[in-house]
Amino acid sequence: MTTDIKIVEEAKKPLSMHPQKFAMWLFIVSVTMLFMAWTSAYIVKRGEPGWSSFELPQEFWTSSVIIVLSSISLIWAQVSAKRDNLEMVKVAVSITTILGLAFLAAQWLAWIKMVEMNYYFTGMGSNTSSSFIYVLTGVHGLHLIGGIVFLLIVLVSTFRYKIHSKNMVRMEMCATYWHFLGGLWLYLFVFLVLNR
Amino acid sequence: MATTDIHIHHETEHHDDHDHEHHEGNFWTTYIFSQDHKVIAKQFLITGIFWALLGGTLSVIFRLQLGFPDMNLDWLKPVLGEWITPEGKLDPEFYLALVTMHGTIMVFFVLTAGLSGTFSNFLIPLQIGARDMASGFMNMLSYWFFFLSSVIMFISLFLETGPAGGGWTIYPPLSALPQAIKGSGTGMTLWLVAMALFIVSTLLGGINYITTIINMRTKGMSFTRMPLTIWAFFFTAIIGLLSFPVLFAAALLLIFDRSFGTSFYLSDIFIGGEALPHTGGSPILFQHLFWFLGHPEVYIVLLPALGITSEIIATNSRKPIFGYKAMIGSMLFIAILSFIVWAHHMFVTGMNPFLGSIFMLLTLIIAVPSAVKIFNYVTTLWKGNLIFTPAMLFSIGLVSFFLTGGITGIFLGNSAVDIQLHDTYFVVAHFHLVMGSASFFGMLAGVYHWFPKMFGRMMDNRLGYIHFWVTFVGVYLVFFPMHYIGIAGFPRRYYSWTNFETFSGFADLNTMVSVAAILTLAAQFIFLFNFFYSIFRGKAASANPWNSNTLEWTTPRNPGHGNWVGEIPSVYRWPYDYSKPGAKDDFIPQTVPYSETPESNLPHENELIRLESSGGDGSIIVEGNKH
């Protein structure tokens, strides 16, 4: 039996990234576009006659602080996971989750305050400016609920020893999303403060 | 004698075949809730064909009204029921609903979901050498969101108040106030719900397409070796990812205005002498948001068709595509420009004329990359060994429509000229040629060309030729006269021509257009017959019936789950080595290494073959070097 050996040039493996992480980034891009659309619309609207400026309730400051803290505790969780300190991961992710819920509570209180200040979402007394605040905070809140679900998934995976230094994908995707939501909120908050 | 290919790679991972093959699904997981990209593609195709038929039928109904205004339509009563008035006429509000649904169905359900959904799904993994999409599950979800959206849109056709009636662009305040017309009632609500689901489906699909193209390419498939189809799908998905969320934003605010009493788009409206509570909104705001999606959307519809055409024209001219990089560059340029020209749809909304001039300038620049593409198609055809398969004919038809319709775009893009032409039949003629017909032809070309890969059988050529010629002539007969009607000033979306003395001169022309429309629709049944008959009875296809270079033709005749039986083939060259001087055949598939074709290699290609001995096991490593 003879063997015929062909020698060919090597076909290089093209550059690639983890597909799921990559998809997460694309999802973030589309959410960004959603809020870009609204904030641009807001600016257009603000330039037109009939705009009424407003005061932002104090609670938004509180929630901003909370969300920054939650990102810090999630970074702590990431670092602990890299060091395989799983007990710490559980604590840190739990804290992040609780802070996330606290953020939502603060937003809710802010809404109550806004109603007290006569800024309504709809109806006779409502104004486009206040309607916009409800839309921006509300849709951000919905995304944040998604983030909390993601955190819970990570928490469960930690208890099942599925997250450790060799298996960081889920943790990293969750962190990417959560930090994005934090950044998004800070952007919205600063935007609203500057464009009242 | 055994032939072994020694490919020595710095192998780090074996392709994860594990959870692909070996699974024998039941009927439900194989055909219905399948995660296989090829099955999902066929699901999109069949659903798209269904919608195309429905959308086409709706247009023929309103063409009856326009072409034969005195006709008694009582015979349509069994289908349309109360929408035919006691005098045997089409209800004027239903006319508006027909136009709206025709536009919505064609733009979104046929030419977005049907086109991208079918060919991105089918071709991306096959042409880049992947086992499947990055996430089969998301891909399946994408189809089922589309399906749900389709069901809701379909149900809206049967509402007592009729489906949405405010035009496919659903401008408020018309679309926001149920008091305005019947079509702004429940029909509009369902339209918005259906479109929200549709957007979710498109985003799921698009994220998958981009992820797959970037991360799942086989060895050797560098960006500059990707077929232009893949490039086109890639840009399409990116445009969709950036623009559809904006439509979502616009639609959500409209939903709030309609159902929750906000006033983003509404202000100072009096109905029956009474002021509505809405104050402070701006309907123009909606137009800005809508067209920020709307203009990119027309390229979402067109680019896949252009990609398909590039592939088919190169293959059937037996020549490399002319200006491969220029093709990519012009698509990129078009994609970028498409985001900064939206206000050319709004020249007459009272915008600042200076702003209008800026948008005019940007709009006219689009003509440059468009012309580059047309030029490249023609130069690819030039002196080629043309093989006129039906797919080739449809591709050439696309080039023709793209040119004819693109030229009228330049008229419309001039903000001063547009004052006369806006909202007339001239616009209708423009976009039906450049977008509607061109993309439709791209889609048909794709079906004819990849049918053998989809179903393992050939479609009948003769029926294909008849289908092509009737459709091609029919399209021009339908849309070319509309230019004249439009220049004369007849507005689009009007129920009747006969009320204005000025337009009665066009009565005969309109009758001709309607007859042509009916014939064109009828010709599609030739295609339908050919399609379904060939699925079951067509001639069995060979593995590579068009002698094509791309990877999908290296799969088995009916590729199973996972596409390739053994290892995924590696890629060594670009996909357009047709009629290469010195080569044995007039095509060299992408899987053939340069080291096997010394007779046809160009000097720089010879340099890619560089021998090197490895350190460890004493074997010979042959390394490819990029550029």
Ligand code: HEM
């Ligand atoms: C040379 C390039 C093009 C230019 C300069 C151009 C310009 C324009 C302008 C100015 C309008 C607005 C007309 C009006 O409403 O008064 C328009 C409408 C339209 N164009 Fe184009 N266009 C071009 C190519 C295309 C292409 C390639 C497509 C699709 C693939 C397309 C699809 C449409 C559609 C769908 C509309 C009408 C939308 C509607 O009002 O319902 N155009 N075009």
Ligand SMILES: [Cu+2]
């Ligand atoms: Cu446009």
